[in-house]
Amino acid sequence: MGMNLVDTIQQLRRERRAVILAHTYQPAEVQDIADFVGDSYGLSKQASLVDADRIIFCGVLFMAETAAVLNPGRRVVMPDATAGCPMADMITADQLRAFKAAHPGAPVVCYVNSTAEVKAESTICCTSSNAVEIVNSLGDVPEILFVPDKFLGRFVERKLNRKLVLWDGFCPTHAILRPEMVQKARREHPNAQVMVHPECSPEVQDQADHVISTGQMLALVKRSECREFIVGTEEGILHALRRAAPQTVFHHLTPFLRCPNMKKTTLAKVAHALETDETRITVPPAVADGARRAILAMLAHGGG
Template sequence: MENLLADINRLRQERRAVILAHTYQSPEVQDIADFVGDSYGLSVKAAQIADADVIVFCGVQFMAETAAILNPGRQVLMPDPEAGCPMADMITADQLRQFKAEHPGAPTVCYVNSTAEVKAESDVCCTSSNAVKIVQSLGDVPEILFVPDQYLGRFVERQLGRRLVLWEGFCPTHYTLGPETIRKMKRLHPDAKVMVHPETRPETQDAADFILSTGQMVDLAKTTPYRQFLVGTEEGILHTLRKAAPHIEFIPASDFLRCPNMKKTTLAKIKTCLETRQTRITVPAEIAAKAKIAIDKMLQISAAK
């Protein structure tokens, strides 16, 4: 293990590489990363680093694609290119084109957990933290298409009191958390507050005290007066939360909140990736340019007061 860490540290200097890790990565991967955060925040962070030639993205494919779109002059590498996202793969660009044809004139909002091709077909992207604001910014249009996560879409519907036309995608990991599990865990931990991600089902969200993106969970942990939380999102975030707020007890809301794709990245694969500069993630220029328009529009709306 010590040799492995030493090799990674040597190689990242030789390659002028920055290592980014999503909060759902395993603790040892988070600990060697230069930055840990949510997918979009990490890509923006990478774009602000002046002296890196290489980005090693420890996450899943759509995240590395976004990093490549936002960092065109840099090599973006994935330690395990097989780490995909089943939710992102629940809609293809062809399917979205068909969906749009069935709803002419309706703008399309696309969760960043989607492929670059799907982003390129969309009007504006959103993250789980800004989805409400993005949809609201579109005004009182008759129809808005929302892809691919139906549960984030339903969360937005409930916040705004309006209907969206939802694609029926979902995250298989968050889907496993049901309200009965939360009620059982609350009986075991009666003083605990419950935080869940908006990718969970509406009935699960109803059983929680807070519905938050991963970034918002970390922000809450740093400021809350509460001392015990049940955490209803992928288990990797427990490490992030415990480091951010060591005085708080964070308990997984279920034993099944483990995304197998997020756990494909290992230290050994990071070392090999730095040695071989494989696997490079690229996005065709035309798709990247169109996807960037949807991403930039999200940024612009998000930054507006």
């Protein structure tokens, strides 16, 4: 069955002039049929460079929105548009407007894991790779608001040794990690280095050798002398890491580190999306303009 579906997808992809993008948290079989695998921002940038009529975005809703914002002329289609991100949904545009009203004049740094509407209300976006540099680029202002991820915010606070006004959002998937899990994994694999994502709690970050984004993880394992890693982020990354560094051994910190929304994409849904253009993701022009402005502000600081 797998073989047939893959053939169908290959054929439809050509006929429909589509590019298939998959986040590194997607199921292995979806990563394997994608034209590009990467983090949300990298994928959207890739999409803008490719000659295609449609983008099949295998990830969660805020990522497809970003692809739509950065590729206004292209049709962006999600194989399962019910795949949302609970962290992104922890702040609405109304809540952000109230937060800003309570802190007049303070710039808002918005992690890309957010809705387009929230980005449109923000001063500048950041990714998990460039959050420290982006906050630092705002200089010596009295207050900076940081949304929605308090753990990424805490990571930035510690790196820069300055306080931010944090929104109380977090990723429920990464939040299940506990420091004891890292300690146990270290006992089991004493030669391995530990890398975790900055969406993990500060207590977990304290136990790691590297607190880095998924893109930085992929770069690290390609250049590192170390051949064994314990990985503290969503399980889909293990497939991407093993492709990037086939000689290296990777241990997942816990099998429970699994984002249910990322796992909604199946090959059958990808084939259906190619065939029918369902479900198309659009962002109203005014919101798209605002979100694009915040994303371009990030790029102007060399981020992304």
